[in-house]
Amino acid sequence: MQQEINFLTFSTLDLEAVRRFYRDGLDWTPLLDVPGEIIFFQIAPRMTLGFFDSAKFAEDLGDDVPAELHSASARGITLAHNVSDRGDVGVVMEAMVAAGGRVLKPATDSAFGGTFHGHVMDPNGIIWEIAHNPGWQVDAAGVVSFS
Amino acid sequence: MQQEINFLTFSTLDLEAVRRFYRDGLDWTPLLDVPGEIIFFQIAPRMTLGFFDSAKFAEDLGDDVPAELHSASARGITLAHNVSDRGDVGVVMEAMVAAGGRVLKPATDSAFGGTFHGHVMDPNGIIWEIAHNPGWQVDAAGVVSFS
Numbered sequence: 098m099q100q101e102i103n104f105l106t107f108s109t110l111d112l113e114a115v116r117r118f119y120r121d122g123l124d125w126t127p128l129l130d131v132p133g134e135i136i137f138f139q140i141a142p143r144m145t146l147g148f149f150d151s152a153k154f155a156e157d158l159g160d161d162v163p164a165e166l167h168s169a170s171a172r173g174i175t176l177a178h179n180v181s182d183r184g185d186v187g188v189v190m191e192a193m194v195a196a197g198g199r200v201l202k203p204a205t206d207s208a209f210g211g212t213f214h215g216h217v218m219d220p221n222g223i224i225w226e227i228a229h230n231p232g233w234q235v236d237a238a239g240v241v242s243f244s
Numbered sequence: 245m246q247q248e249i250n251f252l253t254f255s256t257l258d259l260e261a262v263r264r265f266y267r268d269g270l271d272w273t274p275l276l277d278v279p280g281e282i283i284f285f286q287i288a289p290r291m292t293l294g295f296f297d298s299a300k301f302a303e304d305l306g307d308d309v310p311a312e313l314h315s316a317s318a319r320g321i322t323l324a325h326n327v328s329d330r331g332d333v334g335v336v337m338e339a340m341v342a343a344g345g346r347v348l349k350p351a352t353d354s355a356f357g358g359t360f361h362g363h364v365m366d367p368n369g370i371i372w373e374i375a376h377n378p379g380w381q382v383d384a385a386g387v388v389s390f391s
Contacts, residue, residue: 102323105323106324124245128389143288170319172314178245178248238289
């Protein structure tokens with residue numbers, strides 16, 4: 098199995114909130130937006146973030162999959178967005194708040210990894226970490242390394 | 245805010261199971277492996293999948309974040325891995341089962357999106373969708389489109 102993810106998909110209770118936050122608030126461009134069903138945003142080369150209406154998400158998984166596995170809940174997971182400068186952490190967090198996000202943890206030095214970071218929750222409860230991570234490097238081909 | 249995710253991080257109850265499944269079973273190469281703390285795998289250009297020990301994940305989020313937001317639980321989320329041929333769906337699913345995964349839904353035509361797919365759960369409860377998705381296209385620059 099190749100070491101690759103192509104879709105990260107969240108079961109979502111409020112697709113309109115996704116539109117307001119990501120499209121209208123953060124000015125992201127949907128790759129595909131099917132009303133009442135799903136919205137996709139490309140968030141890395143070859144990779145897409147999807148918000149799937151919770152009832153449709155359950156239907157897609159099928160009746161044999163236990164309900165607790167497809168109920169919308171984003172606990173125990175974070176999506177991190179790195180910024181190139183320590184001062185940009187607060188700037189991006191403020192933009193997310195202006196778009197309808199809620200600060201969970203103000204920007205601070207992190208407990209792990211030597212980053213400066215803060216956490217903002219999106220309207221569906223998904224936790225974003227905004228981080229300045231001096232040890233994180235990406236070469237021209239997109240290959241990540243840590244120093 | 246740029247339309248980009250750099251880290252997808254799961255709170256994880258069993259880091260050893262991550263090693264056995266992804267590294268030993270699926271032959272993935274860790275980008276960084278800190279015993280008792282975190283394991284990273286690069287899964288797209290500029291993007292990394294992390295499994296973070298659940299106690300450390302909670303510590304990283306901090307005391308002010310409610311416990312229900314950092315408890316390890318991957319419900320309501322899928323990671324999808326696309327394969328180029330319909331017949332490869334079962335092949336990859338079998339490889340995941342041999343590595344310690346559990347089939348949630350055998351390969352079948354999907355309810356949405358015109359794919360042929362099946363679902364396998366990893367040892368920490370994370371649901372993978374293995375899919376042949378004829379409408380999904382990627383150009384040389386990694387830009388995704390749907391047809």
